[in-house]
Amino acid sequence: MIISNISSMKYSKEFNFYGYGYKTRTRIDKCAQMCIHTTASVLKTEENVMPERLGLITVTKFGCTASRKSYLDQLNSLPDKRFASPKDFVQSISNIPNSMATIENNIMGFTNNFIGGSESTLIALWQVVYLLKNNIADKMVLTAFDNDICASLKVEKQTDSEKKLEIVEFDLQEKFSLKINLVDEMKFKNQVEVNVQKNSLAPDLILKLESILKENTR
């Protein structure tokens, strides 16, 4: 059953939150910066979605490594651990980039955070489709971040406008693959199977989808 289409995809690499003109008084981990930015990028043209019906699922294999390392270093080196930075503590928690992206983009619907690589991104994409299919959300953003790269895609119930990739089916058990329909302006459909490599970084699946899309719309 074809019910969902990916309508927008963006990725960031080495994104500088502060250089972007964003004013904030507190330090934000690079992963969280990119998560906020790419999530905002796919929602840029969003129109009239109730915040309670807009959801965000994030996936990460390593989390905010810089904050985690900084906090652990402080715990191991400071004579009094109470002086370790609470900002580093908070941002060492793996779902905090998800939280910051929900705050900045006013996302108040279903949220979840998976730990794992590309295969977790595929499971997250399956959950996104489940939520839309079962009317738990109207639009969902899936954002995957790791190290210096972050990628987001927006999935919504099928409409006639702006069709890019239609999700056809998931094979989560045997092959870990995703079947999608590529749709061009002439409504010509061409089915592609995307196999997911285990142990790759979380954003890899989204980047692969984007490269397939670029190749086929060239």
Place this chain on the structure above:
Amino acid sequence: MVKSKNWCVTGFSMCTVAGTENDFDLNQTVGCTSSQKSDWTTCVDQSSIEKFYDCIEKTIFRALDMAKLKVGSKYRVSLIVASNFFENSFLEKDSEHSDYIVPKLKSRFKINGLVISNSTACASGASAIVTACQILDEKISDVCIVVGYDIESEIPKNGMRRLGALSKDRISPFSMNRTGTDLADGIGVLIMENFSTIERKDAKIYSQIVGYGVNNDAYNPTSPNPSGAALLNGLKNAIKMANISIEEVGYINAHGSGTKLNDLIETNVIKKNFKDHAYKLFINSSKSIIGHTLGAAGIVEIIITIMQMNIRTIHPTANFSGYDSICDLNYNFQKSAVLDTMYAISNSIGFGGTNISIVLKKGDVT
């Protein structure tokens, strides 16, 4: 909206050590058998990751025994893991030990379905249960082993103290003089199956999950929205999915973390949602007895809720320290209560703003 599908709990087990001083024995008040009591009060061993893994493995085996399931059976089994600070906690001691537990559990329990790790801070356990419901709903797996674990280490202890979330003396949820939460080690395991696919004649259904609601505060990474809008929406969505009236709910296992703001918001949300019926509800906080088990809390508290429903007894909220005129609902302070209810709700609220409510229906075990 998903129609209630009756996702069944056919086995459960947990391993906690009382993280807080209190006057009550949890095992007595929730009706543990003597063997469960000796198993469940075995301290979580956090001296090494190998010993901690052994605790998790034993807890899963006990839950599988209860569900009359064997490792490597004909069923397609998925493993859904919930943890919050755990990986960081062992990194604190030994950086080689990241990503140790999940791959080991996968091979030990011959997982032939999905392996998923959820982490939504203190709501991780509830997130994992919701994910398991969805996997069962789509018939991706026949059985889901839902495991939550976390330990009280320097990372959460130090970090949460700096944020003012830890109690100055002891956790006293919903009391006037509450000052914060107490952390504790915890492991919780649920075995979940679809009602329609349980074939084993000797399997018992201890409870059914009939609804859930998940909403985000979008307010602050570590502070809940004072309006409680997300928790209220989650609660409404869970009851709507369960397709029951508010009057049918008799008991709420509150998040009840013992922080000033959290208990106040939860109370106000219950009043808003249940109106007059709020004053007839039985409410308690399991954290007042066992402490806050972080990523495992959602699962451990669901287990406690199931046990209480089955023995028709609601455990007390421990450590009462003064009447709060705003938190004026029936929190069951200081004594157990007898209650026969068909439906109960468990709330989970996590750092990052995730609010989850889960509706449970009493099983066929009494």
